Each structure stands twice: as C-alpha cells, then as structure tokens.
Amino acid sequence: MTRQLSRRxxxxxxxxxxxQHRHRGQTSRRAxxxxxxxxxxxxxxxxxxVTTVALLVGRDGGTPEPGTPEAxxxxxxxxxxxxxxxxxxxxxxxxxxxxxxxxxxxVFGPGEQRQDRFRLEHEHGGIxxxxxxxxxxxDWDRPVGVVYHFHGDGAFEYExxxxxxxxxxxxxxxxxxxxxxxxxxxxxxxxxxxxxxxxNARWFxxxxxxxxxPEYDIDRSRTWLTGYSGGAQFISQxxxxxxxxxxxxxxxxxxxxxxxxxxxxxEPTREQLQDLRLRWDVGTEDDGTDPQARFNALSAAWDGHxxxxxxxxxxxRIRYRDGVDHFGLPYARILQRALDAAEEDAQEDAQDAx
Numbered sequence: 001m002t003r004q005l006s007r008r009x010x011x012x013x014x015x016x017x018x019x020q021h022r023h024r025g026q027t028s029r030r031a032x033x034x035x036x037x038x039x040x041x042x043x044x045x046x047x048x049x050v051t052t053v054a055l056l057v058g059r060d061g062g063t064p065e066p067g068t069p070e071a072x073x074x075x076x077x078x079x080x081x082x083x084x085x086x087x088x089x090x091x092x093x094x095x096x097x098x099x100x101x102x103x104x105x106x107v108f109g110p111g112e113q114r115q116d117r118f119r120l121e122h123e124h125g126g127i128x129x130x131x132x133x134x135x136x137x138x139d140w141d142r143p144v145g146v147v148y149h150f151h152g153d154g155a156f157e158y159e160x161x162x163x164x165x166x167x168x169x170x171x172x173x174x175x176x177x178x179x180x181x182x183x184x185x186x187x188x189x190x191x192x193x194x195x196x197x198x199x200n201a202r203w204f205x206x207x208x209x210x211x212x213x214p215e216y217d218i219d220r221s222r223t224w225l226t227g228y229s230g231g232a233q234f235i236s237q238x239x240x241x242x243x244x245x246x247x248x249x250x251x252x253x254x255x256x257x258x259x260x261x262x263x264x265x266x267e268p269t270r271e272q273l274q275d276l277r278l279r280w281d282v283g284t285e286d287d288g289t290d291p292q293a294r295f296n297a298l299s300a301a302w303d304g305h306x307x308x309x310x311x312x313x314x315x316x317r318i319r320y321r322d323g324v325d326h327f328g329l330p331y332a333r334i335l336q337r338a339l340d341a342a343e344e345d346a347q348e349d350a351q352d353a354x
Contacts, residue, residue: 074091074162075090075091076088076089076090076091077089077091077162077163077166077167079166079167079170079332082164082167082168082330082331082332082333083330083331083332083333083334083336084167084170084171084330084332084333084336087167087170089166089167089169089170090166091162091163091166092116092134092136092161092162092165092166092169093118093160093161093162093165093166094118094119094161114135114136114138114140115135115136116132116133116134116135116136117132117133117135118132118161119132120132120133122203122206122207122210122211124202124203124206124207124210125202125203125206127185127199127203128185129182129183129184129185129203130182130183131180131181131182131183131207132158132161132165132179132180132181132182133178133179133180133212134161134165134166134169134172134178134179134180134181135178135179135216136169136173137173138173138176138177138178139176140217142176143176143219143222144176144177144178144216144217144218144219145172145175145176145177145178145218145219145221145222145223145224145250146177146178146179146180146212146216146218146219146220146222146223146224147168147172147177147178147179147180147224147225147226147335148180148181148182148208148223148224148225148226149165149168149179149180149181149226149227149228149231150182150184150193150225150226150227150228150230150231150232150234150235151181151183151184151193151227151228151230151231152227152228152229152230152231152256153190153191153192153229153230154190154191155183155184155191157181157228158181158182158183161181164331164332165179165181167331167332168226168331168332168335170332171332171335171336171339172335172339174336174339175222175339175343177222177224177339178216178218180212182204182207184200185199185200185203186200192230193227193230193231193233193234194230194233194234194237194238197233197234197237197238198238198242200234200238201234201238201239201242201243204239205243205246208246220248220249221248221249221250222249222250222342223246223247223248223249223250224247224250224251224252224253224335224338224339225239225240225246225247225250225251225252225253226252226253226255226331226335227252227253227254227255227257227258228255228256228257228329228331229255229256229257229295229297229326230257231257232254232255232256232257232258232280232297232300232301233257233258233259233300235252235254235258236252236254236257236258236259236260236261236304236308237259237260237261237262238261239252240252240261240266240278240308241261241264241265241266242261242264242265242266243266244266244267244268244272245266247272247276248272249275249276250276250277250342251276251277251278251279251315251338251342252276252277252278252279253279253281253334253335253338254278254279254280254281254301254304255280255281255282255329255331255334256281256282256283256286256297256301256326256329257282257295257297257300257301257304258280258282258300258301258304258305259300259301259303259304260303260304260306260307260308261307268311268312268313272313273311273312273313273314274314274315275315276313276315277315277317277338277341277342278305278308278313278315278316278317279317279318279319279334279338280301280302280304280305280316280317280318280319281301281318281319281321281329281334282297282298282301282302282318282319282320282321282329283297283298283320283321283322283323283324283325283326283328283329284298284320284321284322284323284324285323285324285325285326286298286324286325286326287299290325290326292326292327293325293326293327295326297326298320301318302318305317305318
C-alpha cells in the first residue's frame with residue numbers, strides 16, 4: 001500500500017476579509033450556519049475514510065498470490081497453484097482452525113500428539129530451532145509414514161504453513177503419512193539450509209532421533225525428504241550424501257535445485273541403490289537469469305541427477321518443465337505422483353510375493 005503524505009488543507013480566508021461591523025444576531029446566525037456546514041463536511045469525510053478502509057480490507061483479504069505472506073490464517077486454501085486443481089483444504093497453521101497445541105509435546109498424551117502442532121522447539125548442542133508437525137486425520141491403527149519438507153531460502157513454507165504446507169500435508173494424509181516442516185537453525189543473514197549445512201544437519205538428525213521417532217510410531221520404510229530451492233540443495237548435498245541411513249526406504253524429491261555433493265561420506269546399501277526413489281523437478285526457465293531468482297536451479301538439478309545416477313541409484317529420475325520458472329513448480333502434485341508411484345510399486349511387490 002502506498003503511504004499517503006499528509007497535506008494541509010486551505011485555511012479559511014477570514015484574515016483577508018475587510019473588517020465589518022455586524023449585528024450580534026446576524027453574526028450568531030452565520031456562525032451557527034458555518035458550524036453546521038463544518039460538521040456536515042466532517043461527517044462526510046469520516047464516512048469516506050471508513051468506506052475507503054473497508055474497500056482496502058476487502059481487496060487485501062483474499063487469497064494471497066504465491067510467495068506473498070498474509071496476516072492471519074484463512075479457513076480454507078486452494079491447492080490449484082500447487083498443482084491440485086479443484087482441491088481446497090483446511091488451512092493449517094497457528095491461530096487457525098487446526099491450531100491444536102502450543103505447549104511442549106511431552107506434556108501431551110498419545111491422542112494429543114496425533115494432532116497438528118506448530119512452532120515446537122528443539123535444542124541440540126546449544127542450537128535451538130523449531131518445527132511443525134501436521135498429523136491430523138491419520139489412521140494410527142495402520143503404519144504411518146513421514147514426509148520431511150525443507151523450505152527454500154527465507155523459510156516461507158515454514159512461516160506460512162497455511163499455504164504450501166497445508167496442500168503438501170493433504171497429499172501426505174491421503175497416503176497416511178504425517179508432514180514435518182522444520183525451520184533451519186540458521187539465524188545469520190539470509191535464512192538458509194545449505195549454508196552451514198553440516199551444523200544444520202546435526203540439529204535435524206537430533207530432532208528426528210530424540211523427538212520425532214520416540215514420540216511417534218513412524219514407519220521408517222516410508223520416509224520421504226522433499227525440498228524446494230535451498231532445501232533441495234540441503235537434501236542432495238548433505239542428507240543423501242552423508243546421512244543416507246535417515247532414509248532406509250522411500251525417497252527424496254528435489255524441486256528447483258538439488259546439486260551434486262562435494263565430498264560424500266555415506267555408502268548406500270544395495271537395497272538403497274535399487275529401491276530409493278530420487279526425483280528432481282525443475283523448470284526450463286529456472287536458469288538464474290531472472291533478477292528475482294539468480295540461482296541456476298536448472299544446472300544444479302541436472303548436475304545432481306547425473307551424479308546420483310552415476311553412483312548407481314537405479315530409480316533416479318529428472319523432469320524438466322517447459323516454460324516454468326523458479327516460482328511455478330506444482331509442489332503438491334509432484335509429491336502426489338511420487339507417492340502414488342511408490343504405493344503402486346509396493347502393491348505390485350506384495351502381489352508378486354504372495
């Protein structure tokens with residue numbers, strides 16, 4: 001909104017009127033008339049201001065454009081911009097209709113832990129950061145998988161879970177998986193996962209081992225890592241490269257990034273090389289020439305896919321989306337298709353084994 005500069009209105013021109021002697025009654029009547037006119041004008045001005053504010057609130061109260069934070073949480077959100085046409089879901093976030101808990105997880109019983117919870121804190125080695133758990137609507141009588149989503153630089157997905165995360169959580173729920181959205185511990189300069197990635201990884205692994213796995217009955221054979229931009233870089237250059245045991249089954253999806261690692265330390269098992277599904281998804285226009293997105297995600301994704309394929313990962317795949325830039329990827333549909341394919345493969349394997 002453009003800030004309005006204050007302007008001083010014209011002064012009443014009494015100072016240049018010639019001095020006149022008026023009858024007391026005539027002066028009184030004129031004064032009262034001026035007061036009435038002034039009062040009417042003031043009321044009209046107030047009504048105009050109220051109407052203007054109402055119009056502005058109505059205009060700004062709609063669904064925000066992608067990447068635009070908005071105060072408060074809407075009741076529902078459309079997932080069309082994330083690739084799920086005709087899908088509206090409950091907006092999930094603190095202060096919204098699904099805000100279930102604000103205290104530490106360990107004061108709750110098993111029932112409460114299976115609800116959505118936001119901005120929970122975890123400390124490891126003197127480093128503290130926070131995370132969301134989106135677990136509403138899951139069937140805990142069946143195995144529950146997990147999707148860890150790593151936000152892009154700036155942490156929009158974490159700070160505004162009512163948008164991207166709500167749609168990702170709906171896809172995860174359809175496959176009886178909970179969604180965990182951690183916030184990078186990074187606090188210096190721009191908020192990223194890929195800077196100080198070794199330190200950030202230690203915090204995240206501690207979160208999984210000390211909090212999430214003890215508090216939830218997670219089916220680790222269905223563990224998925226998803227990341228956008230800088231989050232994709234963190235997955236491909238750190239988690240898959242040095243901590244592959246985090247993903248004994250499932251896979252990883254790198255969206256808008258996912259470069260090859262520098263000096264990987266992990267040694268994948270034969271089963272991981274055969275079974276883990278690694279996906280890169282990037283737009284052909286995401287080449288770093290956009291002033292709003294200087295990162296060459298197209299080159300990074302190509303580099304990461306090539307490297308992991310050369311290491312022997314048999315299910316490494318990449319998709320190039322014609323005409324799509326850094327901000328146009330259908331995040332939820334990408335996750336949906338990956339989970340659908342994995343589920344179909346699992347069903348076929350079960351049929352073959354029976």
